[in-house]
Amino acid sequence: MTASHRAFMRARSVIAGGVNSPVRAFKGVGGEPIFMQRGEGAYLFDVDGRRYIDYVGAWGPLILGHADADVTRAVADAAARGLAFGAPTEGETELALEVRALMPGLERLRFVSSGTEATMTALRLARAVTGRDKVVKFEGGYHGHPDSLLVKAGSGALTLGVPTSPGVPAALAAHTLVARFNDADSVGALFAQHGNDIAAVIVEPVAGNMNCVPPVAGFHERLRALCDQYGALLIFDEVMTGFRVAAGGAQALFGIRPDLTTLGKIIGGGLPVGAVGGPAALMDQLLPDGPVFQAGTNSGNPVAMAAGLATLKKLKAPGFYETLSQRVAALTVGLSEAAARHGVAFTTNAVGGMFGLFFAEGPVRYYDDVMRADADRFRRFFHGLLGLGVYLAPSAYEAGFVSAAHTPADISATVAAAEQVFSRLSGP
Known part of the structure; x- marks a missing residue:
């Protein structure tokens, strides 16, 4: 044994x-x-x-x-000063500035504790600013486990043969429209039918939860154009691709600027973290400056911020x-x-x-x-x-x-x- x-x-x-x-x-x-x-x-x-x-x-x-020696040293130094404060720290600002320098479209960020929290926040924000309920996702795409996104999901749900999950209310799933990744016409058909009700399109710019599937030429350009045409937001879920496929993420690699971006994984250097970011006009709709609620006890954890900052600095070599x-x-x-x-x-x-x-x-x-x-x-x-x-x-x-x-x-x-x-x- x-x-x-x-x-x-x-x-x-x-x-x-x-x-x-x-x-x-x-x-x-x-x-x-x-x-x-x-x-x-x-x-x-x-x-x-x-x-x-x-x-x-x-x-x-x-x-x-x-x-990594530099990351573990940064973590040890931060931990020695305290594991959590429940109050702002300068480390949050430093990491946000480092992310924005690499992804200029993220004028403002909000740190959370997981990629799931990031996508939940992005969808809530998109629905709030558009006044619409429906969201377009892609079969095999995984964006954490918010209820409304566990429809034809990838990652663990696909591995275990459970594309949807018990416990997800039918009323929530009804607001999720599913398109075919790399098939822009399937997205166009959904907009033609539901365009005035679609708040956002959320996509992994490189699919990573039905294994690794890159976008075909012109796919993201068409998504950007459809969202602009119908007044929906384009959300790039870069929890996986952010700083993994290029210094500025997939949006820099493909030359597409989404309205909102979700991040995780690398920006925490291995510790639990997530973030949502975008133009100031959108991000300022979050509390306390705006009406859209989001909160988290461990958001911006100082040890995770230190690990992420040490990691991002080394990626600029x-x-x-x-x-x-x-x-x-x-x-x-x-x-x-x-x-x-x-x-x-x-x-x-x-x-x-x-x-x-x-x-x-x-x-x-x-x-x-x-x-x-x-x-x-x-x-x-x-x-x-x-x-x-x-x-x-x-x-x-x-x-x-x-x-x-x-x-x-x-x-x-x-x-x-x-x-x-x-x-x-x-x-x-």
Whole structure:
């Protein structure tokens, strides 16, 4: 009996499902979750002492790798001054200024404690300023777990085969309209029918919760034009892509300015955080300057602010994103070539520091392309790599992440391990 198994059995006796987020439970790939003990650079170490090259990175925040010395020093210094105050600190302002310097469209920000809170706030704000109720989202898109957005959701809901959730009132779901990611005509059809009732379109600018699916040319431009035409707000959910795909996020990479942006993950350096931001005229509608309610006891937590600030400062190093993209390209090209040598149908997508793996012939551009990929073959691939010391997300529907701590040797070792696993998958 492994230490991980004992830890899981103990957790199940007191934690719902034994995990605090469902995708961690390995239901999408079978088996039991691995309990981790520590991280260092590109590596995770489990409670049984095994080391893994990590491509989960705490689901995206750890763009510098585990236990980066500058980030941990900033956290320790902040913690020594106090864990929370329930009052403003200058660290909140410093992080907001750093975010705004990189994303100039975010004239004002409001920090919260999670990406879910950020999207809840963005939708409430959009509905308040437009006086409308309906929201357009995309099948396979995940924006946390607000009730009205758990309709054809990605991430854990998609992994576990639960595209909607019990407990979501039908009246709330009725206000959510679902379009097809990368199909601008499907959005146009919804606006033609409901345009005067649509408050906002919310989109992951690079889909990351039905695995990694980049936008096709012209998709975001059409969304921007439709929102402008009908007086709706365009919300970019950059909880995952913010500072992951480029220094200014996906909006800088694609040259699109949304009305509101939600952030999380990297801006907390691995600690719980979220943010919503946009033009002053919109953001000033939040209390205390405006009538739209939002509050949170731990919003702007000083330790999280310190971790985020230390992280963002290091991302400005010359060539940071070029090197990160080169590492991702080396990984995805190496994996594709290894699969081809063994006759395995396999496709990769990549944008900046994130990537997607699909056991299907490409290209993969739409939700239905993702769903036709061979999830059972991914399951076998996942466990094969896990046994060889490579840790991927335990789901065929989650993006992967490379950090600045991954070396060319780590990439080569991963490709070599994958070569062994592909050789076993080459049969029927």
